[in-house]
Amino acid sequence: MNLRRDVFQAIADPTRRAILLLVSSHSMTAGAIAANFDTARPTVSKHLQILTECQLLEQQQNGREIHYHINAEKMKEVAEFIEPFRKMWDDRFNKLEDIMKNYKPKD
Amino acid sequence: MEPKTKIHAENGTQELIVTREFDLPLELLFKAYAEPEIVAQWMGTKVVKLENKKHGSYAFETSDPKGNVVFKANGTIHEYIPNQKITRTFEMENSPFDAQIEYLDFEKRTDTTSKLTMHIVYRSVALRDQMLQMPFAQGINMAHNRLQDIVNQLK
Numbered sequence A: 001m002n003l004r005r006d007v008f009q010a011i012a013d014p015t016r017r018a019i020l021l022l023v024s025s026h027s028m029t030a031g032a033i034a035a036n037f038d039t040a041r042p043t044v045s046k047h048l049q050i051l052t053e054c055q056l057l058e059q060q061q062n063g064r065e066i067h068y069h070i071n072a073e074k075m076k077e078v079a080e081f082i083e084p085f086r087k088m089w090d091d092r093f094n095k096l097e098d099i100m101k102n103y104k105p106k107d
Numbered sequence B: 001m002e003p004k005t006k007i008h009a010e011n012g013t014q015e016l017i018v019t020r021e022f023d024l025p026l027e028l029l030f031k032a033y034a035e036p037e038i039v040a041q042w043m044g045t046k047v048v049k050l051e052n053k054k055h056g057s058y059a060f061e062t063s064d065p066k067g068n069v070v071f072k073a074n075g076t077i078h079e080y081i082p083n084q085k086i087t088r089t090f091e092m093e094n095s096p097f098d099a100q101i102e103y104l105d106f107e108k109r110t111d112t113t114s115k116l117t118m119h120i121v122y123r124s125v126a127l128r129d130q131m132l133q134m135p136f137a138q139g140i141n142m143a144h145n146r147l148q149d150i151v152n153q154l155k
Helices: A002-012 A014-025 A030-034 A041-053 A072-101 B026-034 B036-043 B125-154
Strands: A057-062 A065-070 B005-008 B015-022 B046-050 B056-063 B069-081 B085-092 B100-108 B114-121
Touching: A002 A014, A002 A072, A002 B125, A014 A030, A014 A041, A014 A057, A014 A065, A030 A041, A030 A065, A041 A057, A041 A065, A072 B005, A072 B015, A072 B026, A072 B036, A072 B125, B015 B125, B026 B036, B026 B100, B026 B114, B036 B046
Parallel strands: none
Antiparallel strands: A057 A065, B005 B015, B015 B114, B046 B056, B056 B069, B069 B085, B085 B100, B100 B114
């Protein structure tokens, strides 16, 4: 459970979520990732380190370069983890929307 | 497709933000919060009390099919500005969880669409994370219960 919570905290940060989104399409070097953010390079490195430590990202050596790519299995776990809370509210709001679309004022 | 309901929960903070865009005019969205019988329908709970006014209070109660009360919650309304804003507390009864404060902002997008922003502040980071995890944990419990039901039927 502790590991899960770390993962959860990792994705709670907006920059780290943006990094995951970025890397999800194709693997990238740290430099290429950092180029997408206004944040200082060491800050991005720190985010990459956290994401790697909790196994959301994996490193791959390509010659002299290190590429980061998504660990799909771990991501799936996270999505499932936060999804029930979102789904709970989504279900309620869908219901609200349906009810109000058919709302007829009284009298 | 982007999900209509979004959760924003930043690392290490004791708050979270739920946003949702509705295909409803602002007035109709707000009405769904103003009228007790409508709240009951979409929240899936009995609305025991709902005094929508400054310093008013509310109480919800949910029973299982056998009539046992399984959920009780209540809170105080601190601010109530129709079609604009509701500030209230929310507390689950018979639970170890401290009350949370909720800021609900209602916005008009177009004549037929509106947006709700629900900003919830908890007493601590740990409590926020716990509440965020609760439906996940309940999902696991329900799966266990279903399994238990099946096992019981086998006996």
